[in-house]
Amino acid sequence: MSGFQIGMDIGGTNIRIGAARGSGELVGFRKLPRRDVLPGTEPCERLSAYLKAYIAEELQGGPVDAIVIGLPSTISSSHRRVLQSPNVEGLDGVDLADGLEKELMTKVWLERDVNLLLYHDMKAMALPQEGFTVGIYVGTGIGNALFLGGKPYTGRNGVAGELGHLPMIGSEKICGCGNIGCTECYASGRALENISRTCFPDTPLSDLFVKHGEDPILLDFVDGVACVIAAEINLLDPMCVVLGGGVLTMPAFPVKLLEEKIHLHARKPLPEETIELRYTDGLPENGVYGALICAQKL
Incomplete structure (x- = not known):
């Protein structure tokens, strides 16, 4: 070129x-x-x-x-x-x-x-090309990139990696995609906005974890995000998991708790013992x- x-x-x-x-x-x-x-x-x-x-x-x-x-x-x-x-x-x-x-x-x-985003992050972090590398970007929804052998894995119809739209048993919440009970209804920025609006109406969204980080409702939210991440780890046994998105970079977001919960929900002994988590700079x-x-x- x-x-x-x-x-x-x-x-x-x-x-x-x-x-x-x-x-x-x-x-x-x-x-x-x-x-x-x-x-x-x-x-x-x-x-x-x-x-x-x-x-x-x-x-x-x-x-x-x-x-x-x-x-x-x-x-x-x-x-x-x-x-x-x-x-x-x-x-x-x-x-x-x-x-x-x-x-x-x-x-x-x-x-x-x-x-x-994962093209950039893999190059910036010099991540290995072999096996699966996944990017999970928790923003308004759950963005999910799957790279196999250094290239995007898109599936038969081009729509693989819809981690935010895994169905959850027993849920009646309607997702923005039109389905009922997707994981994004519980573990996304949109879900966090709903928690903020209904439970902490006097707190700006940006201060949610600063002021209420120990509240059981927010602890459950973090656990839900960890469950989604662990589900992909258990399914794909990736070489590396790149994490990012606006939710994970909110002030006082409990990254250490998130990691503890990911390890809790990951299958033992493997892949839990070999989980490698990396964080994007989000520029x-x-x-x-x-x-x-x-x-x-x-």
Whole structure:
């Protein structure tokens, strides 16, 4: 590749974008409100218009060899279509890659945002390529990336790794995905917001663990997060587990307790004795870096 690669990380709230030539330095990094680009209608037209302007303004017109876009969505196994995107309206069923390639005349690849985060984290932490490495990012939902042999494992339909949507017996809570009793109903930022709203209405969400960290309700929440993480460890016996997301970086979040509970729920003696937990730095540009790493592999 002789031209630029563009990495774009589209979230429910913000978009982050940057570019590089090969393994060169990141240039043109921007962070902007997602709705400024994707308000919910005409996603191909609006996104292509923004990218054309970005290329003209930040890259002096290019050339651009590839664009990798990360989305908080389920993506088709061909990496061409957005199957479902509950946190970014207007994208369900959209052939986004085809539409953008037609307008921009360059290769476009769609990827789950958490896979891009793990691309970055594996490189930054120099993690081994063999076996399973998993990333679990507890934010609004539970983001889960599965890498086998250094590459994303996506399954038959492209939707493997939906850890937040494992069903829980006996639950009647309706998940944002439409199913009943998903783990995200109990072990996610959305669940924590519900706890804050119903149990601690006078405490800002950011102070929840600072002021009420010993409350049994929050201790049970931490245990629920640990159960979800341990379930994946018991299932895959991974080489390493990368943990991150906004919930785990909240002030006074009890990381030590979380680790104790993970070990409690992990199968004994193995894989419990060999669990390796690593923590991402969670910088805002990580998803863009991961997209650029992915672009170099296309």
